[in-house]
Amino acid sequence: MTSDTSTLRRVVDGLVDAGLVDPARRGEADTVVRDALGSGAPSPMAGSLRRRMAEIAGYVGGAFVVGAAVLFFSATWADLTLGVQVGLLLGTAAILVAAALALAAAARGRGGLAAGHEAVRRRLASVLMTGAAGSAAFGAGLLLADRLDDGSLAVALAALVGLVVSLAGYLVAPTTVGQLGIMVPALVAVPTFLDSLDTDSSSPLPLAALYLLLGVVWLVLAERGVWREVLPARVIGCVVAVLGAQVPVFDTLAWPGYVATAAVGVAAFWLYVVSRAWPYLATGVVAVTIAVPEALSDWFEGALGAAGVLLATGVTLLLAALAGLRLRQEVAEG
Structure with a gap:
């Protein structure tokens, strides 16, 4: 038998x-x-190997399909009508969603996908839903750009379409890829919506504030367990928070950027004390290491030169690392 x-x-x-x-x-x-x-x-090892091989085969097969589609349409895409282009993209999104839902049904729904032994189906479904989000956003962008006079608003709405599909995909199959599929269109939607609202384009503060808020909200959701993958969620939220703090530095309001970046670093050190999660410690070290040399270079109006800035960066990194190690030791002993 x-x-x-x-x-x-x-x-x-x-x-x-x-x-x-x-x-x-x-x-x-x-x-x-x-x-x-x-x-x-x-044996469990043999079953695990077969599942991994099946997962790899699924990714490779999907890559071949996408590659063939790219090769096929690259030469004829410009000759297609807008309706055909949008139809192909939205049809592709629908097919990918259907495939992801079929995987979820095979695993007996979202609860089944969340089980440990269904990790392969969960990852495949997440990749399919993220790809569907990209296709849907691209298709919606083409259609909206043709119907709306405001190009920024068209891009923002298309990004929202991608965000909604990605969010739905994460609800079906939660993975780190799904989190990134949500964050990327959110990062695109924020500045394009600001452009469409005719805000003061000379000030980077609204964009910086919204990116900071996005990072903080992401971290709050991570700490409350809303994101299933807590560690990647902490990393993503920290990166976005640092990016938001640095937005003024890229523009004309440098000092608010230095202060905001340093504040993010201090807050990250405090969060490390509370949670003992290493992404906060790393963020604190990185943020302080970025803010101090930038501020010194600006304070001396570039007189430090490249060597001086490099030296300041090295000293700051060393001090921040030592402070981080000391803080980690105190947290461990506490």
């Missing part, structure tokens, strides 16, 4: 449910049943 892993699991579960096997001895029962069935059930 042959048996696979699912059959073996059902047999052992049946024995446990019938009270014939102590649940604490499930592992021993698993071994006994496998041996009694003539080792027909594959």
Whole structure:
């Protein structure tokens, strides 16, 4: 008689449910049943290898499909009408969504995808939904750019389409890829919406404030467990917060950027003390290392030169690293 892993699991579960096997001895029962069935059930390592190979095959197959589509349409895309272009993109998004939902159905829904043994299906579904978000956003962007006079508003609305599809994909199959699929269109939507609102384009403060707010909200959701992958969520939120603090530096209001970056660093050190999560410690070191040399270079109006700025960066990094190590030791001892 042959048996696979699912059959073996059902047999052992049946024995446990019938009270014939102590649940604490499930592992021993698993071994006994496998041996009694003539080792027909594959080993967990073999099953894991097959799942990984199937996952790789899925990614490779998808890459070939995308590559073939790119090659096919690259030569004819400009000759297609707008309706055909939008239809192809939205149709592609629909197909990818259908494939992701089929994977979810095979895993018995979102709850099944969240289970550890369905990690392969969860990752594949997430990639498919993220690809669908990109296709939907591109298609919506083409259509909106043709219908709206405001190009910035068209891009912002297209980014929102991608954000909504990515969010739906994350609800179906939560992964780090899904988080990135949500954050990227959000980062695109913020500045394009500001442009469409005819805000004072000479001031970078509204964009900086919104990016900072986005990073803070992301971190709050991470700490509250809304994001399933807490560590990547902390990294993403910290990166966006530092980016928001640095936005004024890229424009004409440098000093607010230095102060904001230093404040992000101090807040990150405090969050590390509270949570003991290393992304906050790393963010504190990086933010301080960025802010101090920038401020010194600006204060001396470039008189430090490249060597002076490099020296200031090195000293600041060294001091920040030492402070971080000291803080980590104190947190560990506490």
